[in-house]
Amino acid sequence: MSENAITRRSFLAGSAGVAAVAAGAGFMSFGAWEQADASGTKDVESHTAYSLCNSCSSKCGFKGYVVDGKLTKMIGEPSHPHCEGTLCGRAYGYASIAYSEDRLTDPLKKNAKGEFEKISWDQAYSEIAEKVKSIIGSDGPEALAMVQDPRPSGSYYTKRFMQALGSANVYTHGAACNMSKNSGFTQVIGAGDYLADVENAKACMFIGRSYADAIRPSQLHALEKAHENGAYIVLVDPRLNNSIAFADEWLPINPGTDLALVLAMSHVLVDRGLYDKKFVSEQATGFDEWAATLGQYTPEWAAEITGLKAIDIERVAVKFAECAPAACIEPSWRGAYGCSYANSGETARAVACFNGLLGCWNQKGGALFSASVKAGDVDKAKFPSVPKVEAKIAGQSEYPLSLSGMGVNVYAAQLAKEGKMKGMFFYNSNMVAGYSNPAYLQECLANLELSVCIDVQMTETCHACDYVLPDTSYLERLELPEFYGGKIPAVAIRDQVIEKVHPNTKPVDQIFSELADACGVGQYFDFTVEELADAQLKTVGLSLDGLRACGVSTFPEKAFKYGSYPKWKTPSGKFQFASDACEKAGLPRTPQWLEPAVAVPEDGKSFRLIGGKQAIHTHTQTADCEPLMAITKQYGLERVWMNAQRAEELGISDGDTVEVSNEQHTGKVQVKVTQRINPDALYMPSHYGCSSKEEKTAYGVGLRQMDYVPFRIEPGYGGICSQEAVVTVKKVGA
Amino acid sequence: MMDDAAVFSVLSKCFGSVEKDEWKQMTRSAAWAEFMDGVRRLLQDDTRFGKQATPIERMHVRAPMQEFLSANEVDELFCPPLFDEKQGFAARHFTGGLPQSAIPVESLYTDWNTPDNVNPLIGKQKGLYLGASARYMRALIEQLGLEVPAEYADCPDHLALELDLVAVLLRSGMDAEARQFVAERFDWLTDYRLKLLKLDDDARFYISLVDVILGICAEQRAESESDQTA
Numbered sequence: 001m002s003e004n005a006i007t008r009r010s011f012l013a014g015s016a017g018v019a020a021v022a023a024g025a026g027f028m029s030f031g032a033w034e035q036a037d038a039s040g041t042k043d044v045e046s047h048t049a050y051s052l053c054n055s056c057s058s059k060c061g062f063k064g065y066v067v068d069g070k071l072t073k074m075i076g077e078p079s080h081p082h083c084e085g086t087l088c089g090r091a092y093g094y095a096s097i098a099y100s101e102d103r104l105t106d107p108l109k110k111n112a113k114g115e116f117e118k119i120s121w122d123q124a125y126s127e128i129a130e131k132v133k134s135i136i137g138s139d140g141p142e143a144l145a146m147v148q149d150p151r152p153s154g155s156y157y158t159k160r161f162m163q164a165l166g167s168a169n170v171y172t173h174g175a176a177c178n179m180s181k182n183s184g185f186t187q188v189i190g191a192g193d194y195l196a197d198v199e200n201a202k203a204c205m206f207i208g209r210s211y212a213d214a215i216r217p218s219q220l221h222a223l224e225k226a227h228e229n230g231a232y233i234v235l236v237d238p239r240l241n242n243s244i245a246f247a248d249e250w251l252p253i254n255p256g257t258d259l260a261l262v263l264a265m266s267h268v269l270v271d272r273g274l275y276d277k278k279f280v281s282e283q284a285t286g287f288d289e290w291a292a293t294l295g296q297y298t299p300e301w302a303a304e305i306t307g308l309k310a311i312d313i314e315r316v317a318v319k320f321a322e323c324a325p326a327a328c329i330e331p332s333w334r335g336a337y338g339c340s341y342a343n344s345g346e347t348a349r350a351v352a353c354f355n356g357l358l359g360c361w362n363q364k365g366g367a368l369f370s371a372s373v374k375a376g377d378v379d380k381a382k383f384p385s386v387p388k389v390e391a392k393i394a395g396q397s398e399y400p401l402s403l404s405g406m407g408v409n410v411y412a413a414q415l416a417k418e419g420k421m422k423g424m425f426f427y428n429s430n431m432v433a434g435y436s437n438p439a440y441l442q443e444c445l446a447n448l449e450l451s452v453c454i455d456v457q458m459t460e461t462c463h464a465c466d467y468v469l470p471d472t473s474y475l476e477r478l479e480l481p482e483f484y485g486g487k488i489p490a491v492a493i494r495d496q497v498i499e500k501v502h503p504n505t506k507p508v509d510q511i512f513s514e515l516a517d518a519c520g521v522g523q524y525f526d527f528t529v530e531e532l533a534d535a536q537l538k539t540v541g542l543s544l545d546g547l548r549a550c551g552v553s554t555f556p557e558k559a560f561k562y563g564s565y566p567k568w569k570t571p572s573g574k575f576q577f578a579s580d581a582c583e584k585a586g587l588p589r590t591p592q593w594l595e596p597a598v599a600v601p602e603d604g605k606s607f608r609l610i611g612g613k614q615a616i617h618t619h620t621q622t623a624d625c626e627p628l629m630a631i632t633k634q635y636g637l638e639r640v641w642m643n644a645q646r647a648e649e650l651g652i653s654d655g656d657t658v659e660v661s662n663e664q665h666t667g668k669v670q671v672k673v674t675q676r677i678n679p680d681a682l683y684m685p686s687h688y689g690c691s692s693k694e695e696k697t698a699y700g701v702g703l704r705q706m707d708y709v710p711f712r713i714e715p716g717y718g719g720i721c722s723q724e725a726v727v728t729v730k731k732v733g734a
Numbered sequence: 735m736m737d738d739a740a741v742f743s744v745l746s747k748c749f750g751s752v753e754k755d756e757w758k759q760m761t762r763s764a765a766w767a768e769f770m771d772g773v774r775r776l777l778q779d780d781t782r783f784g785k786q787a788t789p790i791e792r793m794h795v796r797a798p799m800q801e802f803l804s805a806n807e808v809d810e811l812f813c814p815p816l817f818d819e820k821q822g823f824a825a826r827h828f829t830g831g832l833p834q835s836a837i838p839v840e841s842l843y844t845d846w847n848t849p850d851n852v853n854p855l856i857g858k859q860k861g862l863y864l865g866a867s868a869r870y871m872r873a874l875i876e877q878l879g880l881e882v883p884a885e886y887a888d889c890p891d892h893l894a895l896e897l898d899l900v901a902v903l904l905r906s907g908m909d910a911e912a913r914q915f916v917a918e919r920f921d922w923l924t925d926y927r928l929k930l931l932k933l934d935d936d937a938r939f940y941i942s943l944v945d946v947i948l949g950i951c952a953e954q955r956a957e958s959e960s961d962q963t964a
Contacts, residue, residue: 007740007760008905011750011898012880021878021902027911028877030918033870038850068869072853095855099862101842105830105888116832118825458831470831501863502830502888626859693833696861 044068050077050551052482052494054151054474055094056618058082058216059482061552062091064475064497071095071475071498076217079552081486086217089616093627097473098501102457102624102695104470105502116458116468121506121514124467129518131450132165135422141166142391143420144450145412148427149173152494153479153529157512158427163386164521168393169421174406176435178338180719181331183401184348187579188356190569191369192403195486196330199225200365202323203232205316207258207351208336210241214613232319236261237336238610239641239683240676251316252678254307255608255723256596258336259347262329262354263593264302265317267294269357274321276359279575283565284356286578290590297593305593307678324358326365334722335612341724342597345401345717349582350591356575362566369566372485373555376539383532386524394421399718400585408718410436410711413444423450426461427508428471433460433620433706436720437664438691440711454511457624458694470505477507480533481547487560491540492552493533585716597712598724600680604649607642607682609660609725611705617687623698624690632688638702639672641683642729647673650729657732660684662725665707668732682727684708738783739904741772742897748943749838750894751824751885754817761814770799770811776950777802782957783909783916802949807942815939826935836929836937838893841865843922843929867891867919875899896920897947913954920951 013021046067052059061080065073074092078085097103107124108116135143144167148158159170174182182192198204199222211219227233227246234249235241236258244250253261269275270291280287299310299317306313320327329351332338337347360366394415395408402408409431415421417440424445432441442464445451451465462468479494506514513525534544542553570576578589587594600608613619614637616628623629632638640660642652652658654673659666660682667689677683689704705722712721736744744760752760759765778801799808815823827836846865847853856862871890875882880902882890889895896919903912927944930937 007736007743007901009756010743010902011746011883011886011895012875012902021880021906021908026877027903027908027915028874029914030867030870033873034848034850034866037848037866037869070853070856070864070869072855074855092855096859096862099846099856099864101830101861101863103830103863105837108829108832115826115834117822118829458833500887503884503886626861627857694831694835 049495049497050493050548051475051497052152052479052492053087053091053094055090055622056214057150059152059492059494060087060091060217061492062087063551066498069499071098077492077551079490079554080492081218081484081488081490081554083217084221086221088215088217089631090215090618090622090628093616093625094622095475096627097456097625098475098498100457100624102697103473103502104455104457104462104468104505106470106504108468110466121504124469125515125518128450128452128467128515129520132423132519135449136165139422141389142169142394143422144425145169145171145394145421145423146425146427147171147173147409147412147429147431149429151428151474151479151508152482153477153508154427156480156532157509158425160386160524161512161516161521163389164516164524165519166387166389168389168391169407169412170393171407171409171412172405173409173429173431173435174403175409175411175713175718176339176431176720176722177334179403179406180344180714180717181333181338181348182406183403183717184337184345185331185352186403187349187401187582188352188570188576189361189566191566194331195368195370196328197326197365197368198222198231198330199229201226201231201326201328202365203234203320203327205234205236205320205329206243206247207236207329207332208340209330209332210235210237210243210335210613212242212245213615214333214335215615232323234316238678238681239612241612242615249316251308251312254305254678255610255681256341256343257306259343259350259591260297260302260305260593261308261313262347262350263294263297263591264299264313265320266350266354266357267297268299268314268317269321269354270294272318272321274318275357276324279356279359279361279565283361283568283575285572285574285576286590290353290577293590293592307680320358324366325360325363327358328355328360328367331367339714339719340722342712342714342721343594344714344719344721346587346591346594349579353577353591356577361575362562362564364562368487368560370485370487371489371555371558371560372483373489373491373540373558374483375481375536378532378535378539383527383535384524395718399713399716401581401587401716402718408713410441410713410720411718413441414711414713416448417444419447422448424448424452426451426453426455426465428455430455430459430461430620432464433690433692433704434686436706436722437709437711438704438706439664454508458692459620460690460692463692463694469511470502471511472500472505472507476500476505477509478529478533479509480529481537488554488556489558490552490554491537491542491547493544493547495548582716587716596724597721598726600726605728605730606726607646607729608680608723609705609708609727610681610683610723611686612683614685614687617685619686620690620698620704623687623701624695626697629697629701632701636670636672637685638688639670640703640729641672641674641677643677643679643681644673644675646679647671650731651734652729652731658729659732660703660708660727660729662708662727664710664725667703667707669703671729682729736768736772737904738772738776739901741769741776742901742904744769745943745947746894746897746901748814748940749897750892757817757820766812766814773811773946773950774799777946777953783904783912783954803942803945806938807945810938810942811946813939823935823937823940827933827937834933834935836926836933837889838926839863839889840867840871840891840893840896840919840922841889843925863888865891867922871895871899878902893923893926913958916951916954917958920947923948
């Protein structure tokens with residue numbers, strides 16, 4: 001090949017040798033193009049597509065408007081059960097992730113120096129598959145694990161991939177989110193969750209949950225309606241959260257003591273005979289056993305522990321009894337007892353029991369078992385079943401109350417540190433930054449023979465892995481249909497809105513199908529996501545084309561109906577005030593007071609560190625999004641909150657830079673001094689302190705709560721104990 | 735003698751992905767010397783793209799490259815990387831999402847929107863892919879009857895394509911258009927140069943190339959201004 005041929009070869013004109021444009025071809029200056037672009041005289045393609053937001057786990061439906069290949073507008077879908085036509089700020093801000101400079105664009109492998117280098121997909125697949133086969137050969141498939149934050153396609157493909165390999169170790173983020181709560185509920189009601197009928201409630205208590213901060217628009221709509229209807233709304237939270245706009249009362253409880261409050265309220269109802277005796281006698285088991293223990297949990301006793309007034313505890317309890325059955329404690333999510341303390345699972349159990357005393361289950365304004373619809377069986381010839389894995393998910397024996405559908409993800413990491421777990425995959429999961437102590441988790445992952453992270457940007461977890469595979473953003477792919485429970489169940493679709501931005505990225509279905517092929521189990525993935533989505537929808541009388549055209553479809557014929565009590569899927573078939581499984585796990589048979597694992601020393605300088613969401617972010621996921629981080633910076637949202645009286649005692653003023661320290665970590669940040677927080681608590685928003693330099697917008701802003709949290713797993717339930725951390729605070733330079 | 739179009743073509747290939755044989759032949763000493771000679775000419779001859787120099791105009795001694803670039807840069811330019819070195823640099827730096835990423839894509843260094851047409855959803859952001867420069871490049875490439883290669887779908891404003899387009903325009907006799915394009919497009923390279931400077935890796939070869947491109951742009955601008963004055 002001559003030099004001339006080489007230099008004449010053109011990226012744009014191909015190798016035909018011409019490398020020149022046809023005579024008369026039109027050149028257009030940037031200025032001319034800009035003018036046409038602004039005037040709208042250009043002939044541009046436009047279209048719309050329905051999708052689901054990915055900025056949090058609510059997956060709100062929207063219609064995306066695309067002009068000239070770019071997403072220009074998002075309109076919340078009115079019929080979508082989670083948004084009811086309203087999208088929150090995160091939905092709009094997070095959309096720019098598709099075009100972010102920080103997007104991963106190619107498969108990466110860590111080299112001997114610990115730096116990442118681009119490799120081909122073929123190399124990535126073959127090397128990962130070789131290690132997978134080697135681990136299975138030496139240690140069995142149980143030495144492999146997957147951690148994923150559930151998304152429509154991700155949930156299906158990650159599980160199928162692991163099961164095809166013979167491993168039961170598929171974990172969600174749950175142990176670091178809502179698993180203790182769901183597991184505790186399960187012991188009482190046989191279901192992991194319930195729906196508070198907030199809009200029809202006469203009274204509703206929110207413990208550590210704020211609809212106005214961790215926004216799901218439909219829930220906020222319901223809270224607004226309840227408030228307008230005159231419902232009594234009480235917030236139980238160490239921090240006065242933004243839901244106060246729709247609430248009547250704030251109980252600034254000492255962190256980690258919600259269980260004491262609920263036990264004392266239960267005491268009041270039982271002691272005064274204000275509970276629903278018919279419900280208890282007809283539906284429940286173990287009541288007498290529990291009631292016999294409640295005598296010790298007086299409001300005065302609880303006042304000492306919770307920091308609340310006994311008279312308030314009593315008043316609130318009576319108020320709820322008066323409003324029953326149109327009253328309940330809202331199920332909460334992560335904040336107070338999803339995964340926060342050593343007593344989280346037991347707190348959840350007590351909450352469910354208190355709602356039992358109210359007799360509010362499936363009653364208007366109470367606690368509902370919502371209706372649901374799911375896809376039926378699909379054609380086995382086209383979509384062959386993966387052989388059932390007989391083994392239990394690792395951690396099930398050690399944490400027997402944990403829900404196996406979520407699993408104790410941090411236990412899998414601990415096994416890696418012990419050399420028993422050899423290979424781990426992470427999909428859409430930033431375990432290292434958000435699930436427990438990051439330094440500890442990095443050590444765990446460093447011990448693996450194989451670590452693979454699939455994401456859109458270089459998270460701390462990507463950094464801790466050997467291989468990083470670039471995912472498409474949620475706007476660039478079709479996913480499997482998402483089914484929603486609720487008063488009226490629904491199904492919605494995340495369709496591809498824009499063309500793939502980076503040609504060398506791949507959607508999750510393709511990555512796991514190709515990886516399965518490389519691992520020798522490709523026979524279980526011989527179909528496209530379109531084919532499977534269509535097949536799943538056909539089982540509920542719909543089609544992919546049909547759902548693509550409307551975005552959301554509801555099932556009014558399956559709508560929830562008030563009145564009859566739920567079918568309790570517990571071992572006893574009853575509502576369980578007492579649990580054999582809890583007893584077997586070393587816990588009391590009925591909910592009893594259990595101290596948090598860590599006590600705050602009364603030394604005048606110590607605080608319990610608590611986290612919590614802000615309305616513009618979702619954990620660490622959205623922090624690298626420039627429009628959202630701009631709001632953080634504008635309002636100083638990365639500041640920690642300190643009680644005004646405590647601040648005065650420590651000589652700290654609003655806006656000061658303080659040093660927050662404990663044995664795990666030390667860092668500096670500005671402080672917001674406020675009356676809106678319990679004196680024992682220091683609130684550190686859960687979104688900041690990113691340590692991944694690749695996330696240029698997020699890096700270096702604020703402190704990361706998890707850096708201060710020691711690695712700990714809640715006995716029995718497997719939660720990460722995210723608020724079992726004590727810190728000291730001092731003014732910098734003082 | 736390597737013509738102007740060929741010089742831009744080689745510059746383009748330095749930032750784009752090429753096959754091993756192609757790079758090997760391009761960087762053979764004789765071929766590379768021709769390229770360097772072409773660079774030297776474009777950096778200093780008082781000639782607009784495509785303008786035929788008169789015998790008088792050609793009668794002067796060309797200054798050495800050191801007049802325009804530092805000695806180190808000249809040394810770097812005379813020793814292009816081996817193919818594996820080029821591939822290694824690209825694997826570490828011409829991929830997205832890493833702290834050491836230094837992708838030569840104009841959108842990442844310029845406003846995403848045009849001043850008069852702001853995407854209501856994305857707003858006034860910088861540092862995003864597929865910004866105004868990318869949309870312009872795609873439109874221009876298509877208007878010229880060419881095609882954005884699939885591997886550059888996310889970045890029609892990749893430096894390799896912008897340089898290649900100059901080569902195509904010159905080869906097509908569209909000298910004035912090439913000059914206008916050069917005048918409009920390459921200002922972002924000063925920011926890109928800073929990015930390369932911050933890398934932990936040895937990026938001197940690529941920094942030198944950027945300085946060459948900026949030098950040629952300055953020369954062409956000067957020529958255009960001098961024409962207008964005349």
